Amino acid sequence: MKCRKCGQVAVMNMRQHKLALCAEHFAEWVPAQVEKTIHTYKMFTPADRVLVAVSGGKDSLGLWDILLALGYRADGLYLGLGIDGGFGYSDESQRKCEEFINHFPDSPIPEPWLPTLHTLSIPETYGEAIPAVAQRVQRGRGKPCSVCGLIKRHEMNRIAYELGYSVLATGHNLDDEAAVLFGNTLTWQVGYLARQGPVLPAGDGFARKVKPLCRIYEREMTAYCLVRGIDYIYEECPYALGATSIAHKELLAELERKSPGAKQNFYLSFLKAKEGGLLNDHQVPPATMHACQRCGQPTTAPGLCAFCRLWISCT
């Protein structure tokens, strides 16, 4: 297989695009696709300060690398969750983020600006690791993922807002989005379907949330990290093993094998249908927001936000 651009040996074949590329041209192609996505969905401009939520995994570190290569002023935010899993999962994840930014070779943005990694340890800040919190509250019974999601959303938004970032970017790729769409379609969760999209607009006290990788396959992000030499945490979060989202991804991968482009068509035709008004009757008008009495973060009901109720309920 030859690279379509230069005729050298291809390392990556993207059947859904009928496109094979060598390592060099693939490493250029991915950022170009992400740049198109950023423009298409009006995610942000070079004037914005972007905070990238990094986990040490391939998607978030790959995204940070791409945004820096494209010349955006993107800093990273790592949240230490206190997950061990027998191999120091959180510590290792943080190390990958630190190694990435310490060795980031050639920022195209001139001095004095240099990308920064912000870190926050949940156990050090709030006194307890996520798995321990999850064991003691109703929300986390069985698995801590729900508690983890709530804490991460709150802290990412708080830190983005307090540090003056206009945009919070996450590394959700097309497979993540297609798996969520698939799960919500199986149960016709129209409220969730109406909210799913590449951009969640800024609101009172909320930074804009964007997913610049939403049109990039997970396979392509893995390949991107390999050709760029990005050292990411390969081990899965111990609590993600057996997750429904992984089962959905495997099903969609089977579909993709038989019908190249199926995942992409599923997600992009959903976005197009939504844009055409398919779910207009299910759009929830923006709620009146209140400041949480404890942390000051916006919340839909007067009183305490879900994050503060969580910590109070487990003390």
Add this chain to the structure above:
Amino acid sequence: MPRIIYRDREWQVPANITVQDAIKKGGLNPEIVLATRDGKLIAEDVHLQADEVIKLVAVISGG
């Protein structure tokens, strides 16, 4: 014979087989892994030489 390594599994395949067929011989969907040789990405149409070692990298992560 070429050896294929994926997580804690390992299997052998006949020489000159393609990467894609070697992946299928391990019962895997080629959509969910990428193949590397000496840490470098290789495409699925590459024919494997005797005695070489191919490591497969999982693509799917979740949670």
